[in-house]
Amino acid sequence: MLRLFREHEIRRELSLSPLWTLTTMDEGGLAAPVQVAVPSVLESVPGLVAYKGRAAYENAFTGGGTLRFVFGGVSFMAKVYLDGALLAEHYGAYTAFDAIAENVPQGRHVLRVEVDNRYGEASALHVENDYYSYGGINRPVALEQLGSAYITRLAVVPRLEDGVWVADVQADVRSLSDEDVTISAVLRAADEGTQALPQTLPARGCATLGARLTLADATPWSPASPVLYGVSAVLAVNGREEDDLRDRFGCREVRVEGNRILLNGEPLRIKGFNRHEDYGSLGSAVPAEVMARDLQQMRDIGANAVRTCHYPNDPRFLDLCDEMGMLVWEESHARGLTLAQMQHPLFKEQTELCVREMIAQHINHPSIFIWGCLNECDDITPEGAAIYRWNLNLLRELDPSRPVTAALLDRKGSLIFGDCDVCSVNLYPLWYHPTDPAVHVENMAQYVAACGGAGKPVIVSEIGAGAIYGYRDPGAMKWTEERQAQILARQIDAVLGNPACTGIFLWQFADVRVDESWFDKRPGCVNNKGVVDRWRRPKLSYQKVKECFAKY
Numbered sequence: 257m258l259r260l261f262r263e264h265e266i267r268r269e270l271s272l273s274p275l276w277t278l279t280t281m282d283e284g285g286l287a288a289p290v291q292v293a294v295p296s297v298l299e300s301v302p303g304l305v306a307y308k309g310r311a312a313y314e315n316a317f318t319g320g321g322t323l324r325f326v327f328g329g330v331s332f333m334a335k336v337y338l339d340g341a342l343l344a345e346h347y348g349a350y351t352a353f354d355a356i357a358e359n360v361p362q363g364r365h366v367l368r369v370e371v372d373n374r375y376g377e378a379s380a381l382h383v384e385n386d387y388y389s390y391g392g393i394n395r396p397v398a399l400e401q402l403g404s405a406y407i408t409r410l411a412v413v414p415r416l417e418d419g420v421w422v423a424d425v426q427a428d429v430r431s432l433s434d435e436d437v438t439i440s441a442v443l444r445a446a447d448e449g450t451q452a453l454p455q456t457l458p459a460r461g462c463a464t465l466g467a468r469l470t471l472a473d474a475t476p477w478s479p480a481s482p483v484l485y486g487v488s489a490v491l492a493v494n495g496r497e498e499d500d501l502r503d504r505f506g507c508r509e510v511r512v513e514g515n516r517i518l519l520n521g522e523p524l525r526i527k528g529f530n531r532h533e534d535y536g537s538l539g540s541a542v543p544a545e546v547m548a549r550d551l552q553q554m555r556d557i558g559a560n561a562v563r564t565c566h567y568p569n570d571p572r573f574l575d576l577c578d579e580m581g582m583l584v585w586e587e588s589h590a591r592g593l594t595l596a597q598m599q600h601p602l603f604k605e606q607t608e609l610c611v612r613e614m615i616a617q618h619i620n621h622p623s624i625f626i627w628g629c630l631n632e633c634d635d636i637t638p639e640g641a642a643i644y645r646w647n648l649n650l651l652r653e654l655d656p657s658r659p660v661t662a663a664l665l666d667r668k669g670s671l672i673f674g675d676c677d678v679c680s681v682n683l684y685p686l687w688y689h690p691t692d693p694a695v696h697v698e699n700m701a702q703y704v705a706a707c708g709g710a711g712k713p714v715i716v717s718e719i720g721a722g723a724i725y726g727y728r729d730p731g732a733m734k735w736t737e738e739r740q741a742q743i744l745a746r747q748i749d750a751v752l753g754n755p756a757c758t759g760i761f762l763w764q765f766a767d768v769r770v771d772e773s774w775f776d777k778r779p780g781c782v783n784n785k786g787v788v789d790r791w792r793r794p795k796l797s798y799q800k801v802k803e804c805f806a807k808y
């Protein structure tokens with residue numbers, strides 16, 4: 257299952273064996289094919305821990321008709337084949353995509369997915385980085401059987417109108433038929449439902465069915481009371497029910513007013529963590545049970561928010577955030593790109609795809625309170641700033657219901673604070689430089705205001721210090737757990753004690769593997785600024801952060 261609940265009651269889902277046959281296609285790979293469970297990453301297969309190359313996953317299944325293969329995420333270049341014929345290609349590990357095969361004869365077929373985790377000219381966003389771009393089918397896969405038309409997307413945007421919740425529900429429909437057909441749909445949100453006006457769906461075309469529903473008795477969603485409702489569309493083609501899509505949503509509005517972020521009118525104070533999708537030897541194929549436990553640990557520490565640095569997350573994680581009332585800053589994929597990298601010939605196309613897929617796929621999650629983009633890229637040259645503006649505007653255009661932001665490098669001279677709804681900066685006082693955090697945060701608040709951010713909310717989107725798990729020493733030198741705990745305590749006080757700051761996202765929740773080119777700054781090729789290690793064992797800072805968060 258791609259989600260934590262059933263998305264279809266009418267659309268038929270076929271089963272695929274969780275065991276796939278894996279063959280590597282480049283040097284340094286396996287001597288012979290092996291069986292692997294999916295989702296998983298290549299790097300978790302014995303012998304492939306450092307493999308960079310292509311690999312093919314094959315799965316034989318029985319079925320027929322019009323088949324839709326849905327991939328929650330394949331890292332990070334994918335080609336999908338059915339019985340040897342290419343069906344689809346996709347770039348980017350962090351969003352879902354599909355591949356459709358029509359009129360497949362009933363019988364035994366082979367689904368083949370070729371993955372490629374090599375950096376190079378074909379990849380503008382997955383580059384050597386301070387986290388690891390694993391390879392493989394790292395999110396769940398589903399196999400569905402479709403009729404003559406199907407719902408490609410269901411979006412619901414709740415709004416408060418004169419004190420009453422109203423939901424705009426939209427179902428996008430795609431035809432797989434060579435003839436024009438008439439479609440209609442029953443759209444439901446919470447306890448309300450209506451029949452959207454019938455329309456002609458042109459042969460092989462697309463259409464959107466929509467309705468506005470008044471939810472007179474809805475209870476709002478909030479971190480303290482994360483009430484979720486169902487939303488669904490049941491599609492009829494020429495009067496016959498053929499397809500459905502189901503999701504969940506919550507009634508809440510996010511607004512920026514002056515220097516405050518309001519959720520249903522209440523100001524938010526963010527106490528959050530940055531979290532990568534990475535767990536021990538499983539890499540980015542993080543099981544839902546681990547996601548839930550990560551959220552429990554963050555909750556235990558007193559956090560109310562998580563930032564999905566630096567890419568869209570698995571929707572199962574977002575489902576858990578919706579249910580647990582954890583606020584989410586979700587961002588599209590990019591970290592630390594120079595102007596030259598932002599001008600890579602594929603940058604715009606790959607970024608736009610990621611942004612469009614992120615918003616189309618995640619718009620209904622009430623926990624997402626803000627969209628972000630382009631972590632620490634070039635925001636100080638006119639060319640870089642123009643790319644930031646393009647990206648921020650794309651986010652706004654696709655979802656005008658949420659504020660937008662970007663986590664920027666800690667430096668004066670940004671040209672884009674004026675373009676963000678919320679100004680966000682990544683700071684590392686006492687870690688990369690010895691400045692007093694209180695002085696540094698105040699200084700940052702002043703340069704943000706002077707560079708176009710005056711009067712806007714300010715978030716410290718990263719702040720932290722490193723510690724090697726288990727390295728304790730009364731000298732509290734750098735890399736000890738003691739030193740990390742001391743630094744985090746001062747950083748939290750500096751940020752949450754400064755009235756200019758709306759919130760903090762600590763860098764970071766858990767240690768993560770990084771690319772080997774970072775070895776000289778990252779002992780063990782691990783970014784070890786986590787308050788827990790790669791297996792979620794708490795460091796001394798876990799308890800310290802808990803004490804500090806409790807003060808605010």
Ligand code: ADA
Nearest residue numbers: 386591631632682718783785
């Ligand atoms: C940056 C960056 C993170 C990480 C962090 C660090 O702010 O956004 O991805 O690299 O620094 O650990 O230094």
